[in-house]
Amino acid sequence: MSYKSDIEIAREAQKRPIQEIGEKLGISSDHLLPYGHDKAKVSQEFINSVQGNKSGKLILVTAINPTPAGEGKTTTTVGLGDGLNRIGKKATVCIREASLGPNFGMKGGAAGGGYAQVVPMEDMNLHFTGDFHAITSAHSLLSAMIDNHIYWGNEQNIDTRRVVWRRVVDMNDRSLRQITSSLGGVSNGFAREDGFDITVASEVMAILCLSKNLKDLEERLGAMIVAYRRDKSPVFCRDIKAEGAMTVLLKDAMQPNLVQTLENNPAFVHGGPFANIAHGCNSVIATTTALKLSDYVVTEAGFGADLGAEKFMNIKCRKAGLAPDCVVIVATVRAMKMNGGVAKADLGAENVDAVKAGCPNLGRHIENVKSFGVPVVVAINHFVTDTDAEVAAVQEFVASHGAEAVLSRHWELGSEGSEPLARKVVEVAEAGNANFAPLYPDEMSLFEKIETVAKRIYRADEVLADQKIRNQLKEWEDQGYGNLPVCMAKTQYSFTTDPNRRGAPTGHSVPVREVRISAGAGFIVVVCGEIMTMPGLPSRPAAESIRLNDGGQIEGLF
Template sequence: MTDLEIARAAKLRPLNEVAEKIGIPAVAVEPYGRFKAKLDLTAAPSGEKRGKLILVTAISPTLAGEGKSTTSVGLADAMNLIGRKTILCLREPSLGPCFGMKGGATGGGYAQVVPMEDINLHFTGDFHAITSAHNLLAAMVDNHIYWGNALGIDVRRVVWRRVMDMNDRALRGIVQSLGGATNGYPRESGFDITVASEVMAILCLANDLQDLEQRLSRIVVAYTRDKKPVTAGDLKADGAMAVLLKDAIRPNLVQTIENNPVLIHGGPFGNIAHGCNSVIATRTALSQADYVVTEAGFGADLGAEKFFDIKCRQSGLSPDAAVLVATVRALKLNGGIDKNDLNIADVDAVRRGSVNLVRHIENLRQFGVPVVVAINHFSGDDDAEVDVIRDVSRAHGSEAYVCRHWAEGGQGAVDLAQAVADLSDKQSAQFTTLYDDDLPLFEKINTIATRIYRAEEAVADPSIHQQLKQWEAAGLGHLPICIAKTQYSFSTDPNLKGAPTGHVVNVREVRLAAGAGFIVALCGEIMTMPGLPRHAAAEHIRLTEEGVIEGLS
């Protein structure tokens, strides 16, 4: 059966029953259809953190797939099976990957979140609200300039681009406002994908609606001729933006195939944004459950680092354990095997590729968090190959557990669940961030590059150094760094597999996200508006004569 067929065959429970399992009354559940809902947190019980926070991350992504979301679902189901009250917190999928190459983000096999079709498509409209709020601000910038420009915006220094939730390379760079004086002042601009929007990051990092509006007001949209920042608050746009986001800020409740609760909320990409679900959803889950399983985008060098250094730093959250997902197939690719030969047993290739696994284990340990390895099992895996992962993990201080949740659901991840529960209960995490707030901005970039990516150094043009110093002089030097780079390598070269050292991280652009509270450093050839592949997933997605969706994964 396909993932979609398995999801459709699931016997779902009314969401009121799912909410009751975690102590949330029916009055706090606002249905969006039959099997998805918003939570009204004013009607839900509140309390301080009581649950253990478990981060699921992974080795560097490959074409073979790692199954981080699938493992997150399987782990949460398994922990509930062993009697540990657990809530899963995930990000919302973006339409870009769904119709592009990656596909959806609701897990797979018998470890899925449902209703899969709704979640992967429009869901409860959060991304549309974020897109609208972002583009309202863009329209108000251009409108202000058109009607006299009282704030003195330099049209050459407008930095607020528009967004849409789709992969479209044609919109990366545009010339806008053509067609005459009534259409405004022509200038170069462009689009980013919605998941790279600062509004998305703000929604995911805000503590509540009031904090959301305050953060929105701090967004820097442009500079004057004397380089003074102009904000959304200066344009009086923050109030209307908050109105558009008043429902989007509330977490979404759905369930796994095994009817366990899932909060899906927010969805910044891990390679071009900070890659974590919302602080509000995570805190809500921690107040209602004994354990909360969450994930961070792409490999641990990106998602986990940003989870620790941005989300945890800003929110005060402290993880209790980390699960590092690996597959035999992915390690073979890191070991130099051709993608067409992955079904051939090759113990030596797994051993060579395990340098990537080891690097991620070592990196996670730098944050003082205990690590367990989840071997996401494929039917063609050879026992000797699996033993290599166990041996390598144990040699570096972590135990590895074979997980068959894709085929068996929660029952296939019981060993992992027990290990995670024991690890988080018995071994106290000594969580620490990678760098201090008062470290100069470029030194923060260099710290991530050298300690996490194991680069020789980070380099940047003098203009970038000057821009960072200007932000420091403006009192923004305390902000953390969000590095945007390829997810496929520790370096900025996606073809450099394994665990490279001695490379150089080239910072080609820096962007201020004053409302979100971090500095974005774009490195290598990473794009904040992806393009579609030669053969997009959209080519195979269609409606049958009965109106049933086919091809969605």
Template sequence: MDQTSARRIDPNSDAAIAGSVTPFPIEDIAARLGIPANGIFRYGPYKAKLAHDYVRTLEERAPGKLILVTAISPTPAGEGKTTTTIGLGDALARIGKKAAICLREPSLGPVFGAKGGATGGGRAQIVPMQDINLHFTGDLHAISAAHNLLSALIDNHLYWGNALDLDTRRISWRRVVDLNDRALRQVVVGLGGAANGFPREDGFDITVASEVMAIFCLAKNLEEFEARLSRMVIGQTRGKRMVEAGALKGVGAMLALLRDAFQPNLVQTMEHTPAFVHGGPFANIAHGCNSVIATRSALALADYVVTEAGFGADLGAEKFLDIKCRQAGLTPAAAVVVATVRALKMHGGVAVKQLGTPDVAAVRSGVANLARHVENLQKFGLPVVVALNRFLSDTPEEIEGVRDALAPLGVSVHVCSHWAEGGAGAEALAQEVIALADRPSAFHTLYPDALPLREKIETIAREIYRAGEVSFTAAAGARLAEMEAAGFGRLPVCMAKTQYSFSADPALRGAPSGHVLPVREVRLSAGAGFVVALTGDVMTMPGLPSVPAAEGIFVDAAGVIGGLS
């Protein structure tokens, strides 16, 4: 037996905690929401997909109340947004509410990179944890295959005569893989002679940044999915006319690869609350929300649906509200902003190694980041509550410092212990959420459709990031003008920005203001229905860290996977 197979799973790890619970059969979880046995397709005993035919029967039902969970700007100290989403859903179920949870599927890039898995932590997890963090039901593989099928069709079209007159210098459609691999950011394809096609520059994005993924998460049904895929712009002709994917006549084949994946996945929490886990766009480079079809299905089946948006509220929540809610006609009832005392200390200037030392002054300084996110959400007309995800090292004085700092905003702070106690540790938060959700909705988006694209970017930069100025490269400015002229000016904007700061500088923590936001490139996602603005050094293909998480993942002699977190 080699060293890898001799490893043992840490009994205190999230994987071990998740493994200590026996899930209910997935039919029982479906029955909690009134889903009949013929409304699901089983993927083993604990995973299922909602059947397309059943999903269509839900379209006319009155929706439940949608609760958005978001967070402060992320730090290495950890915030626990997914854990809080799960804990809140469990808490709502514990107090007798018909609740469901909507999350994104983990990408293999972070699982093997720096972040790890995305199934929660402690006693607030979704299961089967290992399945979900790895291949799950194969959705991300299907998205990769469909995306790369279109890539192959483009090069095949060039090889067989290029009837569409595509300019090989202006092909914007790249390839994807669901891993972090910086060596693939820029590549040359078609080398090796005439039999292999025409050499040209190309590149890879991570699958979760694919426009196919964005469409997967924004389409309401198969018919709309196909229409959106057809509208994707793959490049330009030598006369600079935009060419759509539909012209290559491969969209039907792409949809065939995606048909089963497009059915929402149903799993459960450790406390057996139903959870829909579907779609997985990153919030720093994409729109960062789970699929519309899963969210709408959950709203038709439950009275309260708790969902999360990726990274800090300046990214995931803004895109959830300005892109997903705008396109899907969703109206969130309340928002929860997650923070930890430890993370607030980091925003207040404390180094990671000193986070265990009480420091009320640093907490009060770091609350500026939390307050900024709260104020931003209030600009959308949303009632807000703060969930303070508690660590044992937190002192009463530090917690009181958070409450005092937020008092002028009229926002309550609930100390939560769901990581250790499950839903029982978030019951007070659940009661507050119910009270907020009962208020009449005043939700509105940040900007109107008619605002020009450049002004939409400037509005987000000014109102959400508190930038003093937005600088556009000449190429970005010209591309925006080109998009406006082509009739895409009414689309919302999807900002690609570092998740670690309100600015484009990941080292600038806290609540900076007056900075310059540099927009270096803009990309049209015509099928998804938004324009992507890339700022600073943000990459659509991440790289691995010096010590990737993959080094700690193993399979023991019994076939059990360890090292996932």
């Protein structure tokens, strides 16, 4: 049996005018700033007006460690949102925007799949409402102003060897990772080492997604550390006087984007911080607004629960005063088999023993999420090759961990297929058993925070960090940054820092390569192992297959 591609399904969607979608949430057309007929920004005035509303229930969708077999976290998020609406709940989906780089590379888009998608698919995976372009421009403005400040006399006494503000572009381009800038003589400034990250790794992106309003945004931008002087004292963005103009560039990008699912239910798509170097969740302003307008808000966090969910709880919830009522952990039979040692080419054949061998990875995530005091439901994202015996093996395993696994067929059937999952999530969320608390208190020392995550979430025996790193953490504590949470940057493929170690390993160490401060965003980035903040394209990038057909329609996006 052949199935339609995601883009074919999206193109056949019976979309409603965005004003109708706004009406479902009580947003009048006066407060929608339309971008075409099917997407709009929500005005800050309206957002301010609903702050007194009662908040709905918050559902976080996370997953096991990602595998090449695919897990379908965004697809499940969208499917669950549609399923909740199907059973009579007023539900809104909140997801991140897609970065152009991965769309043209290997990863593809970020709008769900099959019959559980957010549309317009093409727009969302390309320029959308220009938010990422605005973030790139604001970041680039600061880059230009730093070098310009140095050129015109360097009033702040910046040590040009210690400029920590890198440049960004929203594309996978490995050749830009490490560059030398300002070559060509005196008129071009002072030559120095520089480099590019991808836009989603910019601190500006993380700040946009954690800011409550434009005033908060401007203050956070001003607090970013961009360089150091020879005496090692920090130079802030506000010292360069760039934060005001950056806020002007980000004025519209700060407003959440309203779109719709294939079943015409509301979805906020806003922000897209990297789930390694940043916190990997959609914006606080989108999530909190949705909570004021809905019975249920379904949101997701990047990569597996050891990264995305941990940061959602310890960073986003802590900063925004949020508390999830239920967490859905997405798993697939295929991924369980891969964790159990089956090669990707052999995943189609039934192998119950391999499913059982791969389940400990899921078990570890269930235990970890429960340690935050939040109840768990496991969603088995159904693939057509799954057998009853394989599904039963996962369900039995999950039951032994005090949770329930529900088979969900949203990819194939939309909300009809996700209805059982939606009913289970409502049952668990309405029971009111959530007693959420972050993993560590603000006042714990920075190194102890790193150890807490490494030992309790990754199950490591120890954290390896040389004296230079420990001294840097102590220095930040002395400067008043000791109350910040830590943002662990490590591989998404394993609980360890080795991407090839699947399952649920113990007895390993977490080596800390470096620490960075995101003083504006409000967290300490802890780089463990090899982490790329500028991806490269694969040998055959998706861009080779993306084109306009004879009818002027886009083909090849996925």
